[in-house]
Amino acid sequence: MYLPDKLVKPLSSKIDWCEPNYVVSTNIAEFWNTLSNIPMLVIPLILIYLYKDYSLKVLHCRFVNIVWALLVLTAIGSTYFHATLSLLGLFVDEIGILWMGFAMLGMWLPGVYLPEYFNKNRYHYHVLMIAGAITSTILGLIKPQINHIFLFFFLIPTLKVAKGQLSRHTSPEFQRLCKRGLVTLAFALVSWVCDRFICSFWLQIHFPYLHAIWHVLIAIATYQLGVCCSYSYALHSSPKTN
Numbered sequence: 001m002y003l004p005d006k007l008v009k010p011l012s013s014k015i016d017w018c019e020p021n022y023v024v025s026t027n028i029a030e031f032w033n034t035l036s037n038i039p040m041l042v043i044p045l046i047l048i049y050l051y052k053d054y055s056l057k058v059l060h061c062r063f064v065n066i067v068w069a070l071l072v073l074t075a076i077g078s079t080y081f082h083a084t085l086s087l088l089g090l091f092v093d094e095i096g097i098l099w100m101g102f103a104m105l106g107m108w109l110p111g112v113y114l115p116e117y118f119n120k121n122r123y124h125y126h127v128l129m130i131a132g133a134i135t136s137t138i139l140g141l142i143k144p145q146i147n148h149i150f151l152f153f154f155l156i157p158t159l160k161v162a163k164g165q166l167s168r169h170t171s172p173e174f175q176r177l178c179k180r181g182l183v184t185l186a187f188a189l190v191s192w193v194c195d196r197f198i199c200s201f202w203l204q205i206h207f208p209y210l211h212a213i214w215h216v217l218i219a220i221a222t223y224q225l226g227v228c229c230s231y232s233y234a235l236h237s238s239p240k241t242n
Contacts, residue, residue, distance in 0.1 A: 007088040016085060018199035018208040033082035036212035040075035040219040044068035047223065054230065059237040060122045064107055064230070070100035071222060078215065094147040095137050101154040102133040108229040110161065110236060158185075162225065165232045174228065181224030188217035 006012055010029065011021070017033055024031035047068045055064045074096030081089030106129035111119040118125040140147040159182075166178055195202065195210035202208045 007091075008084075008086050010084045010086055012087045013081070013085050013090045015090060017082070017211045018195045018202055019211065020203075020208065021085065028083045029085045030082040030211075032209050032212040033215065034079055036215035037075045037079045037082070039216050040078065040222075041072060043219055043223050044071040044075075047226075051230075054234065058230075058234045060126075061107060061230075061233070067100060067103045067107055067226065070096055070103055071219075074100055075219075091141065094151070095140060098136050098140065098147065098150055099133050101151070102129045102136075104226065104229065105129055105154070105157060108226075108233040109157065110164070110233060112164070113157075113161065155189075158225065161229065165228065169232065169235075174231065177224055178228040181221050181228060184217050184221040184224060188214050188221055191217060 017030060019030045019033050021029045028034050045068075048065045051064055051068065055062055058064070074093060077089060077092030077094075077096045080086070081093045083089070106126045109125075114125060118128075136146075136150045140150070162178055162182055166175060169175065191210040191214040195208075195214065199208065202210060
């Protein structure tokens, strides 16, 4: 299949992170930003295996491993993007994150946050999430900057659900995992923002690696919060699986 040079050409993306290009390797644009995607590749592959029983026993979660498969796709896109800084890599990276966010909302958003209609027709809610993912993808292809708005939009329901579930579940293990996930997410976001907006400072102190740290932290946070959300959903939708 033919792809325009503008899409696949190295350095064709307008987004460039703080790590200097082609310094560690002459073949990889951002070496550490590329290498730091390894946890995001490995963790979901393990979770796909661990969630086999979950997909069979929990109501409406037959296709739960789509969430982890999309995280793998995101990691592949991110690896390709940071290795080449190509526009195609950027699209695959960001669209993978968008679809994963919609998949997590569709799979695990507790019924208490949904209108009664969707509680009785969860399938229709899934269709709505798919429509949202398709719409955001089209808008992102037309104007890539819109992707960032959608990405940070997912923070609102994530924090809302996490707060609600922390108050509902008294299990010490659940409380610890969820709180660790939120703290890890906070550090990940700080790393992303600092790398994006105060790059000159990190270059002055020779530490342009915060985006690589973001990759590692967001992989861990996604695992922690994903497990919390999936456990909470299973507890309320299919109590016998507990």
